[in-house]
Amino acid sequence: MLSLRAPEAPATPRERTFLPEVQALRALAVLLVVVYHLWPNRLTGGYVGVDVFFVISGFLITSHLRREVERTGTLSLRAFYARRARRLLPAALLVLLVTALASGLLLPVSRWAATAGDVLASTFYVQNWALAGRAVDYSASQDAASVVQHYWSLSVEEQFYAGWPLLVLALVWLAGRTRSGRPLLLPGIAVVTAASLAWSVYWTATEPAAAYFQTPTRVWELGVGAVLALGLSGARAQALLASGPMVPVVLRWAGFAAIAVAAVTLSSASPFPGYLALLPVLGTAAVIAAGDTGPRDPSSRLVSLAPTQFVGDVSYAVYLWHWPLIVLAPFALARPLTTVDKLAVLAASLLLAWGTRQLVEQPAQQWRRLRRPLVVGVCTVVAMALVSGVAAWQYHRVDVAQAAARDELAAAQEDPCFGAGSLAPGATGCGDVFGPPASLVLPEDDAPWFRDPACRPTRGGPSDTDLGVKTCRFGTDAPTRRVALVGDSHAEHWRGAVHEIARQQGWELVEIFRGACPVTEARVLAFQGDGTDTEGCARWGGQVTDWLTSHDVDAVVTTSFTTAFTFAGEDSLEAGAQGFAATWTAWLDAGLEVDVLRDVPTTGLPHVPECLQAHPDDPRECSRPRDEAVVPDAATLAAERIAAPGLHLVDLTDYFCDETTCYTAIGGAVVYFDANHLTAQYSRSLAPFLFEELV
Incomplete structure (x- = not known):
């Protein structure tokens, strides 16, 4: 012993x-x-x-x-x-x-x-x-x-x-x-x-x-x-x-x-x-x-x-x-x-x-x-x-590669078949829609969280308003419409499309984002399986609603990385749906139009650009079956339940997937910047199709 x-x-x-x-x-x-x-x-x-x-x-x-x-x-x-x-x-x-x-x-x-x-x-x-x-x-x-x-x-x-x-x-x-x-x-x-x-x-x-x-x-x-x-x-x-x-x-x-x-x-x-x-x-x-x-x-x-x-x-x-x-x-x-x-x-x-x-x-x-x-x-x-x-x-090599990538993308984006345009109804002569992208290198300005110098903070910021919400404004002094883009980073990656629409239509755009926080009355317990700031998200969500219902806004475009959240309740999906429905009902009661964007399909990959670079000749190797990439989520369930004329569910899944498969390279564009966020190039290509749904 x-x-x-x-x-x-x-x-x-x-x-x-x-x-x-x-x-x-x-x-x-x-x-x-x-x-x-x-x-x-x-x-x-x-x-x-x-x-x-x-x-x-x-x-x-x-x-x-x-x-x-x-x-x-x-x-x-x-x-x-x-x-x-x-x-x-x-x-x-x-x-x-x-x-x-x-x-x-x-x-x-x-x-x-x-x-x-x-x-x-x-x-x-x-x-x-x-x-x-x-x-x-x-x-x-x-x-x-x-x-x-x-x-x-x-x-x-x-x-x-x-x-x-x-x-x-x-x-x-x-x-x-x-x-x-x-x-x-x-x-x-x-x-x-x-x-x-x-x-x-x-x-x-x-x-x-x-x-x-x-x-x-x-x-x-x-x-x-x-x-x-x-x-x-x-x-x-x-x-x-x-x-x-x-x-x-x-x-x-x-x-x-x-x-x-x-x-x-x-x-x-x-x-x-x-x-x-x-x-x-x-x-x-x-x-x-x-x-x-x-x-x-x-x-x-x-x-x-x-x-x-x-x-x-x-x-x-x-x-x-x-x-x-x-x-x-x-x-x-x-x-x-x-x-x-x-x-x-x-x-x-x-x-x-x-x-x-x-x-x-x-x-x-x-x-x-x-x-x-x-x-x-x-x-x-x-x-x-x-x-x-x-x-x-190494930095010099990056500069050279990015300069070449910007030139390649500039030329490719002139083609009406670029990106989501290749999947437009009636599109013809687009070749191999799901073939190799125009450039495997993503320029820095292709990040979904790009910074636009046209941002006009409400109080020299980005600002903290009297209701505690950080906002950023874009557009003209006499806008035809005032629209708020609201949510987490999965709302932010729609900026490419929404900014393009706002410029063309003369809208004023107000952005309200917080990473890993959906705007909902449901309590968020976890994000992608890890603990998150439950109280902070709940407090921010309430402040966003207060801000939207007390300011001159015509419509709200909102989405979030819904499938990544675990909501408090015996059934997370049901609890999340009830929370979203309660929040959107409050917006509707305040006279706002609410456009809910269904979240983008999931990739199941740790980093999409790296997968595409590993398979430069066959990007289909980085695709995913549609029934795995598109799954029920709380926000979509809530939007389908609300039978109010002011709420509209926008589902652009068909611009990411065909009947069986969801893709990471479409029409010469790289769809995802990382594992789940859109590139700015693909987001911008979705602008005409998003606009059709919003109006």
């Missing part, structure tokens, strides 16, 4: 220079992250491995800074930053360079610009802020995963390394200026840590998507490691061990258990970091605090195993390599990854990590010339410039 008895505590514990338990934590952390990325449905909370890394980094860096302060009374910032650069930058910049080059060879053109931007953000360690900005932008949330998005955690750490020694130096200086002369490191860092934790809890509850990536919501995790480094030094460590031989063993087992519980119980729907991050963070701190629990502790055998220590040694490089392999491998293989493929990715990550450590990391730390801060600085600038140059070259 395994024994949990610990050995007698040493009388005078000495600070160890090698910590096998920390290497074991690194191994556990990187394996959690990699397994989560390969099998997210199997280990739903594996992302907490990043939090384990944060605590370790805070502990080790602060331990080093504390020793230097105790030895010299101050810090050498130049030496500190040079050491960090030698340790972290060679491998990180190498992986960025290889990834940028491989992306240009393997990824479709549609992803070059985003990849180049992310490579630049990662090179200068601001990737976390780039992702935080996208997290609060619904349109950007539809983007495919970035090939270097895992650099967000490295960005947080580098920003921590940039500021932390300055904080330590400031606290040491202040302590020297006080009359008492008491050390301020521990209380000062504890205050910063507590403040960051409080902000993390608040911001996670307020803006959970952005909070995940932002530095202020994560500093406390590194701060816990820092407090541990200061609080368990010298006599404090001896006091812990003297408290009883079982204390370190219990701490270690409880710590590992906390990390494991977090990994298997949390998920992408969990509000994180916030207070939930306390579980893996305190678990990691407990393992580190326990220290060496001795040979009688069964966990010591696992911690000291050669494979455990090896994975801990290469954990940094494994983290760097695994994600680009996961993203790029499906493009190299031209198919989704199988279980065997995923195991191969895991093995390749370990092999590349070992090679990187042997050939890059260790030589960079041992090379004598790199011990001079000036040499480190010059090498860093040169390496960053090289990676930035590759990213700039």
Whole structure:
């Protein structure tokens, strides 16, 4: 039977220079992250491995800074930053360079610009802020995963390394200026840590998507490691061990258990970091605090195993390599990854990590010339410039491809058979309607959420009106009709068609959008299976109704990504239908005409342009059976039930599908910009057919 008895505590514990338990934590952390990325449905909370890394980094860096302060009374910032650069930058910049080059060879053109931007953000360690900005932008949330998005955690750490020694130096200086002369490191860092934790809890509850990536919501995790480094030094460590031989063993087992519980119980729907991050963070701190629990502790055998220590040694490089392999491998293989493929990715990550450590990391730390801060600085600038140059070259390639695409589309759009025109009743001579599109490259202005400089905000904005609704107005000062386009991003992707109609007919157009929120009295519980802002959507929906019924508007054109929502009630479909019906009835009672656009068919694809680029000669490979793409939805059900002359259901499904199949390339146009939003080119081609239905 395994024994949990610990050995007698040493009388005078000495600070160890090698910590096998920390290497074991690194191994556990990187394996959690990699397994989560390969099998997210199997280990739903594996992302907490990043939090384990944060605590370790805070502990080790602060331990080093504390020793230097105790030895010299101050810090050498130049030496500190040079050491960090030698340790972290060679491998990180190498992986960025290889990834940028491989992306240009393997990824479709549609992803070059985003990849180049992310490579630049990662090179200068601001990737976390780039992702935080996208997290609060619904349109950007539809983007495919970035090939270097895992650099967000490295960005947080580098920003921590940039500021932390300055904080330590400031606290040491202040302590020297006080009359008492008491050390301020521990209380000062504890205050910063507590403040960051409080902000993390608040911001996670307020803006959970952005909070995940932002530095202020994560500093406390590194701060816990820092407090541990200061609080368990010298006599404090001896006091812990003297408290009883079982204390370190219990701490270690409880710590590992906390990390494991977090990994298997949390998920992408969990509000994180916030207070939930306390579980893996305190678990990691407990393992580190326990220290060496001795040979009688069964966990010591696992911690000291050669494979455990090896994975801990290469954990940094494994983290760097695994994600680009996961993203790029499906493009190299031209198919989704199988279980065997995923195991191969895991093995390749370990092999590349070992090679990187042997050939890059260790030589960079041992090379004598790199011990001079000036040499480190010059090498860093040169390496960053090289990676930035590759990213700039990628941008140039994008510009060339997009210019060619705009020319091809301009010529193609002159043809009356372009896009939906090829499916018009009586259309003849249109050739292969569902054949290859005129251009597989989508220009930037083909995005469904384009910005029109003609926008006239109601209050210098886009504005917040007195009823809390952000609006944007287009059109003439003496319009023939005032029309509101209302809904989520699936209303927004009709802008191409509705703007074209408004220009031709002299309408004034008012736009009211909110991503992932339908305008309905039904309560939205989830969006595409994930939790959403239920209260915020409900509040916004009520404000939209208040605005529409109190302003001079003739008609409302509305739609939403209805099939993506889960509504509160025993029957989500029925609850949603009742909610839409109640909202539209209120609009009708206010004298508004209501035009409900049936939502576009679903594609079942993660990214349509990438599928089309993978099958350039036969876009039918990216089509979907009509009975799968067109399914019952709450909005259509509600519109069919309301027998009021002022409400009209507009169903343009036949401009996406024939009797059996729905297509992603029609009449030379690419229909979808991503998985479910229309391109501006196809939306504009629908204008004459939408106008016929609206009037």
